[in-house]
Amino acid sequence: MAPPEAVNLTPPRFRSGKHRCKARLLWSGRPGQHPIPFELISRKCALLTLTGRYEAASLMLSACVPKAESMGDRRWAASLSGDLARALNVQGEAGAALPHAERARGLMAELKDDAGLARVIHTLAGIYSNLGQGERAHQLTMELLDLADRTGQAWLSVQTLFQLREELGMDAAADRISGHLERARRDGDKLLTAMACFYLGDIRMNTGRWAEAEVCNIEQYRLARETGDRMGMSYAIGDRGLISHGQGRYREAIDCYLEKLEISEAMGDFYNIFEALVNIGDAHAMLAEFPKALEFFSRAEAHTRRHQVPHSLSKSLYLKAKCLFDLGDLRRAGEANREALEIAREIGYGYVAFNSSLLEARLAAAGDPGKALSMLEALLPTASEPEEEGDVRYELFRLTGDPGHRSEALRLYRLFYERRRLHCTLERIRELEGA
Known part of the structure; x- marks a missing residue:
């Protein structure tokens, strides 16, 4: 029988009867039985996450981490804890993910496994960002850039270069990502090629180079389909929407975002669901379809409240407040905006803090x-x-x-x-x- 911690380490919504049965099936290593094949389980979880089955991966890892700990296998305890933290974080369970990531970081440091440490620091940076601790996330990202290069993990280097694009300069970051992209193409590494296309395309979007962004997006989408990377497809379709959105083709953008939403909901991918909802709402708002925009902003708010993610909640509240203002409902706009501003100031979310303050002034002007x-x-x-x-x-x-x-x-x-x-x-x- 699986010990309680094999189930209790998972968030409450994973603790149904069917999940308990699966946890028991995964639990082995009793006297006279074969030990858990950690390497096979790790590969299985990697496949599950690639295809968007994060809940199943979380369950499997939650059963295996305590077993690795009890067996004294620190290397697998570290690796699987990091994997579990990543799977939980993607589902919007940043609070549940944090102790697993911190444990993995400590073990990787003890083992002097720099490559593993780099992967865990990358996960931790994402968790702290999602918890609204942007300064801590930035510190970790700065630490990660050298570590990723030193350990030869190109995918981590690409992601870190993108995250530090403001500090490095857009062109410098793009040049370095382009170098990784060319090597990935030469080596036939489709996953890395798709990832580099995604981040390079985002930089091209951020600098208004729409045609170049579209070229990157087309290649990323094709590779995501070829490799069965559902998360990659979600990002590619979402970026296709952003390219249309940025150029004023809002109907096209909405179609893309709706497709992204469908894929993300099927995967249980919290952050892509949130992003799709707010982008759909924003596109409707740009078309002055404020009741429709309000519907999606309200869905985004409910989604983030359910998962208790302050960063995303403050943004959805601000967008909802702005939409209510455009609809002339100043009372409800003020209520939503005050909550957004309070959260943003508490967690240091500058974008919402500034824009909510601006909306506060517009409300006062009435x-x-x-x-x-x-x-x-x-x-x-x-x-x-x-x-x-x-x-x-x-x-x-x-x-x-x-x-x-x-x-x-x-x-x-x-x-x-x-x-x-x-x-x-x-x-x-x-x-x-x-x-």
Whole structure:
């Protein structure tokens, strides 16, 4: 019989009768029986995660980790704990994943296994990011770059280069990822090629190079289909939506996001479900279909509340509040926005903290223009991007009619458009030019 910890280490939603039966079947190694074939189980779990069956992988690993510990097999205890942490984190169980990842990190350090340590640090960075501890996640990512290169783990190097693209510079990060991409193509490594295409394509999107992003996306999608990588397909379809979204083709984007949502829900992939929901909502909002947008933002909120992920919850609340504002429901908009702002400030989520503060000023303008003016002026020095300052200047112009704010907003939006080539920014420029 499986000991209690074989089941209790899993989140409550995995503890059904059928899962307990599977845990018992996995549990072996009693006197007179063959020990657990950890290597085979590890490979099986890798296949399960590749095909999006995270719950099954989590169950299998939850049964095996305590057995490896009880047998004194530190190497497999470390490896399987890291795998379990990754599987749980993908499902939105970052809190449950953290102790497994920290345990794996400690064991890998004791074993002086730098390659294994690099993989675990990568997992830990993702967990801390999802827990809203961005500074800790960034520290780990900085530590990871050298370790990944030193241990020859190209896939980790590619991911880390993307995560550090702002510090390294977009072009420098893209050049280094391109080098990995060429080597992966030469070696016939389809999974690494697809991954490098994904991250390189994202950088091309972030710099407004849509045609190059689309080339990367087409190759990534083809390889994901060939290798049966369902998560890769989800990302590829999602990026196809983002490419359409960024160029103002919102109907096409919605179709892509809906397909991504279907795949992600079938896999139980928390973060891709969340991303699909908010992107669908945003595309509907761009089409001024606010009731439909509200439906998807509300679904995103419910999804993140269920999993208790503060980072994603604050974003979904802000987007919901903004949509309610556009619908004229100022009371509910204020309630949702206050909660979003409170969470964002608590976890240091700058994007939501800034934009919720801006929405707070817009809400104040409806009843107290003087207060709104003070709030907007106080917000100006906190803007960290041309678009953010442009948004504040735009609201100041709308509130005061001061042509100086209009001119400055135009300058900032044009600067941002040169960098990102986003259709929505171009629309704002045209609006101000005609004002």
